[in-house]
Amino acid sequence: MSRIDPEQVKRRHPIAAVVEQHGVSLRGTGRRLVARCPFHEDHAPSFSVYPDTQSFHCFGCGASGDVIDFIRRTEGLGFREAVARLGDGTAGGANASPRRAEAPGQTEKPRRLSLDDRLMLTAACELYHDTLLRTPGVLQYLETRGIPAWAARQCQLGYSDGRLLVSYLRRRRLSLKRARELGLLFRSDDETMAGRVVIPELRGAHCGWMVGRVLDGRRQPKYRGLSLPRPLLGYERTRGHSRVFLTEGPFDWLTLVGWGLPACALLGTQPGRDTLRLLGRARAVVLVLDSDQAGREANAHFATALGERARVLDLPEGVKDVNELGAQPGGRDTFFRLLAEAMGRQRDAAPAS
Numbered sequence: 001m002s003r004i005d006p007e008q009v010k011r012r013h014p015i016a017a018v019v020e021q022h023g024v025s026l027r028g029t030g031r032r033l034v035a036r037c038p039f040h041e042d043h044a045p046s047f048s049v050y051p052d053t054q055s056f057h058c059f060g061c062g063a064s065g066d067v068i069d070f071i072r073r074t075e076g077l078g079f080r081e082a083v084a085r086l087g088d089g090t091a092g093g094a095n096a097s098p099r100r101a102e103a104p105g106q107t108e109k110p111r112r113l114s115l116d117d118r119l120m121l122t123a124a125c126e127l128y129h130d131t132l133l134r135t136p137g138v139l140q141y142l143e144t145r146g147i148p149a150w151a152a153r154q155c156q157l158g159y160s161d162g163r164l165l166v167s168y169l170r171r172r173r174l175s176l177k178r179a180r181e182l183g184l185l186f187r188s189d190d191e192t193m194a195g196r197v198v199i200p201e202l203r204g205a206h207c208g209w210m211v212g213r214v215l216d217g218r219r220q221p222k223y224r225g226l227s228l229p230r231p232l233l234g235y236e237r238t239r240g241h242s243r244v245f246l247t248e249g250p251f252d253w254l255t256l257v258g259w260g261l262p263a264c265a266l267l268g269t270q271p272g273r274d275t276l277r278l279l280g281r282a283r284a285v286v287l288v289l290d291s292d293q294a295g296r297e298a299n300a301h302f303a304t305a306l307g308e309r310a311r312v313l314d315l316p317e318g319v320k321d322v323n324e325l326g327a328q329p330g331g332r333d334t335f336f337r338l339l340a341e342a343m344g345r346q347r348d349a350a351p352a353s
Helices: 006-012 015-021 067-075 079-086 115-133 136-144 149-154 165-171 176-182 250-258 275-279 293-309 322-326 331-349
Strands: 027-029 032-035 047-050 055-058 196-203 206-214 223-225 243-247 263-265 284-288 310-312
Touching: 006 067, 006 079, 015 047, 015 055, 015 067, 067 079, 115 136, 115 165, 115 176, 115 196, 115 206, 136 149, 136 196, 149 250, 165 176, 196 250, 206 250, 243 250, 250 263, 250 322, 275 293, 284 293, 293 310, 310 331, 322 331
Parallel strands: 243 263, 243 284, 284 310
Antiparallel strands: 027 032, 032 047, 047 055, 196 206, 206 223
16 A cells, blocks of 8 residues: 655645635735635634644634645545545545646535435434433423424434443444544544534435534533535525525524425525535525624625525614524514515615506
């Protein structure tokens, strides 16, 4: 087996180019480049890329490393698989030519989850969901956030107490090594979702991804996802609907699901590589993004990209997001009034036939 030379890999694949090829928009600030972190819900740019040292670091979630680490975390790969994804980095491979730089959104698609991966994620989802149903305090917390118990059951929300996953996977003879690679476990075999409400991405009968949110808002990072590309959360629920609602965060998405609306969540403000293609299947997309600067910029971006199919719903003054609105008395009624106004503005702006 050829020896891998990490320094040669880094020379051939500048980290800034690779990060941008994965849909992260970098901005120059002195000798570093900054962006919103692709590994957690990041409302302020806390992700930094340092071209001089060919490294990255997130001051929000603590993710850091070189270009190989970035690929491993983004695409859920092992060390050698990440090197293979980037190209030939073995010693003696001087005859190999580096890959042509690709435009954002044109990178090779990440490896599909294997059946064993899906079985593992589904097993973890089932365990966490059962734990949630046996933990009244977490159900009460969700109620205070405007998420009813029936929605928690329908979306198979979970809770990790941090004590059960390793033994559960062992009983099912599922690989702990792969659980670490997927991001279910740290290297110490502690659970990455410990102490968090777990929101899974369900694809048919299987779980394909999950993100955990802390109950205590003072802990960081607030959200922690798996070491896999972020999905468009809840997209399966929007299939077949002509009008789709797009939110930022998982709890915003859960609020709209609780109101019976076909919604999906960006998990931030940066679109994934397939987001616009998936949204392109809807005749109308109602943008319900946060009211902060990042949300307004994302609204403008999607409104431009989607054209006349976009409907922008502006939240009331002082309300940060739709989950905050939903937790307020009369919040649901306010939302549907604003929705009617947004749809009316769109009709009024349409040219006469």
